[in-house]
Amino acid sequence: MASNSKPATMGLSTKPLYVQVRDALTERIATGAWKPGVAILNEADLARELGVSPGTMRKALDIMEHERLVTRRQGRGTFVNDQSSDELSQRFINVRGPDGERIVGDVKSVEITEGVANEMECMRLRLRTGDRVYRFRRVRFVDEQPFMLVEASVPASLFPGLEKMNDEGRIVGLAKRFGMLLGKAEERISISTASASIAEALSVAPGSPIAVLDRVVEAIDGQPVEWRMAWCQLAENYYLAVMN
């Protein structure tokens, strides 16, 4: 019981100690203090540094590994994951081709606007009326063919100065640039028929069947950070859903 002095940096909260440790380490990753790919201090030293027991540090790292923030390898060390790696940045792309590979495509045109959140945006992004959003409209191409029309909205308060950045607006890129870590997402898939404007954007016949994807991505703390509507064909391709 000698070193029970609640190290000044910790113990201010009612949350379990291992959660506080996780939060502290996650902050280091989000702010860029710990760079992707680099090995972090070993468990025992880290535990000493934060003034917790090795078991508590281990539990915190267990959570972070589960959240895909770090990778641990026996005999080597613990490494910060690169959130812009293919595996992590394509984590929310569930449309797959006949061979099972993800259909990513290239963004060919982007419009960005800013305005007051409408009713739908307020609901999906949990905003209050009057809050502002940035809106993206873009088309994804595969083999020079238009494949998916996307309209995405993000809360303006989370991405200050975004309109000057000339970004293509993928949430993964935005998150990295603004030091935000992404958590889970929910997507609603329904079927509709192509309206005139969608038919034109996707070069299909008006009235042909179209998949409508309605997706909300959350930050690691559970706050919604992107609402996206997408329209695409699913004739050759399929959407892969995994249930655990």
Place this chain on the structure above:
Amino acid sequence: MASNSKPATMGLSTKPLYVQVRDALTERIATGAWKPGVAILNEADLARELGVSPGTMRKALDIMEHERLVTRRQGRGTFVNDQSSDELSQRFINVRGPDGERIVGDVKSVEITEGVANEMECMRLRLRTGDRVYRFRRVRFVDEQPFMLVEASVPASLFPGLEKMNDEGRIVGLAKRFGMLLGKAEERISISTASASIAEALSVAPGSPIAVLDRVVEAIDGQPVEWRMAWCQLAENYYLAVMN
């Protein structure tokens, strides 16, 4: 080092001890030795019974909680989950109505046949050519309206005597009856247009857009146990996919 004698029941494997403990306890649930809803022995006594430390028992129970086999509540105890409860048995039902509630419906007609697995069944269920399967064909109704046409296949070897059982063929029910615990599932969603036979079964116009669901459910050990194709409308409803 006194009690390092590898209790006769355990330690025969190369797997970590906590995994062996998990397997042993899981077996008790699968065989019905431990009934759903009943509290199991407390951690300390269980640890003594299996001859492991409390920490190891705790880790095994952590895994089982994560696998939805048990629920633990501080101050009360650890309880075996009822795999036929709504929450668990509807875990693979992702079609939702406008209000977000799951669309379950009632099974109105079932046909069951038995035969040699075709190429597709061999691939999805990881069977060898010549292996046998049971096949179900059923229609789900909502408000007296046909809603979903289902064709499911299961390996005959896993469900001996199934043809005499007059079962409606839901995999959750089969699993419970045969002492099998289910793990994860993958579903491929694509869009097609109603063929003549599907249009008839679902009472829609031939050629109208239809969602095609291609799903494989695995047992807790990762072995595929059901391949299911389903056709349904997604006009009013939507399919909910969660990404972690």
Place this chain on the structure above:
DNA sequence: CCAGATTTGTTCGTATGTATC
């Protein structure tokens, strides 16, 4: 409502095994 018993949750610390370099 309180006091005590029971059970899981959290935190601590140590020792040994195993993979990597």
Place this chain on the structure above:
DNA sequence: CGATACATACGAACAAATCTG
């Protein structure tokens, strides 16, 4: 082979939730 790092296993003490009398 030795040093290092994570993985496994053990054990103990206290906190927090729950139930009972």
